[in-house]
Amino acid sequence: MTTILDKIIDKKREEVALLKQSALSYETDRTPVSFYDRVVSSKTMALISEVKRASPSKGDINLGVDPVEQAKIYADNGADAVSVLTDTPFFKGTMDDLKAVKANIPIPVLNKDFIIDEVQIDRAYASGGDIILLIAAALNDEEMNRLYRHSKEHGLDVLVEVHDEAEMERALKMEANIIGINNRNLHTFETNLSTTERLLRSYGKENAIFVSESGIKSQEDAIRLKEAGAKALLVGETLMRAGNVAKAVRSLKVDL
Numbered sequence: 001m002t003t004i005l006d007k008i009i010d011k012k013r014e015e016v017a018l019l020k021q022s023a024l025s026y027e028t029d030r031t032p033v034s035f036y037d038r039v040v041s042s043k044t045m046a047l048i049s050e051v052k053r054a055s056p057s058k059g060d061i062n063l064g065v066d067p068v069e070q071a072k073i074y075a076d077n078g079a080d081a082v083s084v085l086t087d088t089p090f091f092k093g094t095m096d097d098l099k100a101v102k103a104n105i106p107i108p109v110l111n112k113d114f115i116i117d118e119v120q121i122d123r124a125y126a127s128g129g130d131i132i133l134l135i136a137a138a139l140n141d142e143e144m145n146r147l148y149r150h151s152k153e154h155g156l157d158v159l160v161e162v163h164d165e166a167e168m169e170r171a172l173k174m175e176a177n178i179i180g181i182n183n184r185n186l187h188t189f190e191t192n193l194s195t196t197e198r199l200l201r202s203y204g205k206e207n208a209i210f211v212s213e214s215g216i217k218s219q220e221d222a223i224r225l226k227e228a229g230a231k232a233l234l235v236g237e238t239l240m241r242a243g244n245v246a247k248a249v250r251s252l253k254v255d256l
């Protein structure tokens with residue numbers, strides 16, 4: 001069965017091939033801002049708030065958004081990082097969104113994309129990204145390790161995303177220090193917060209920061225995930241649709 005994730009990755013291979021042909025060189029020298037350090041010393045549950053115009057599961061979410069204005073509201077109201085979706089064909093985001101956001105906020109920025117090659121990491125680094133996403137469901141062990149090391153060589157934090165026990169084992173084996181538990185199954189799009197609860201019952205004592213991702217709507221959800229052992233949340237759609245974004249951000253910042 002070809003799933004949406006397979007389709008996205010196929011398309012991403014074309015994009016990467018073009019990117020390599022364009023032979024841009026991404027030499028820059030900057031020191032990324034650490035999300036890990038910020039979370040380790042935080043007394044509240046950390047919040048990664050996302051700029052997401054559209055998605056394959058929800059269609060158009062908020063096409064009129066100004067990414068910079070949205071990110072500023074996030075940062076001003078206590079978000080610990082801003083995630084910017086940069087995939088264009090499926091999420092209607094761009095690398096320019098990431099650059100613009102980075103230029104306007106002091107907190108770390110996550111380049112949310114389907115990373116399959118070093119060239120994307122170099123581009124993220126040069127564009128101001130501080131955190132890279134590596135999705136276990138889209139990469140084998142060799143790829144994950146290689147891309148993880150490449151990111152670390154640039155001083156980038158890496159969020160390793162898992163959805164089940166087997167992927168969690170792989171993330172722990174490579175000693176990922178930030179592990180995202182995606183409540184959404186990227187093959188079927190089903191979202192269930194009990195995914196975080198189940199995985200943290202088995203692995204919550206392991207030495208990593210656990211981020212619960214997707215499908216988070218309310219302060220009750222945040223508290224439930226805190227009780228499960230998550231130290232951070234990744235929230236997109238709820239914030240992109242909120243009538244009062246500032247208030248929505250503040251309501252998701254709960255004490256640990």
Ligand SMILES: O=P(O)(O)OC[C@@H](O)[C@@H](O)c1c[nH]c2ccccc12
Pocket residue numbers: 050052112113135161182213214215216234235236237238
């Ligand atoms: O909009 P939500 O349900 O709050 O989800 C945010 C984030 O977790 C989601 O965008 C996401 C998690 N992992 C991904 C991987 C690729 C693209 C998107 C994602």
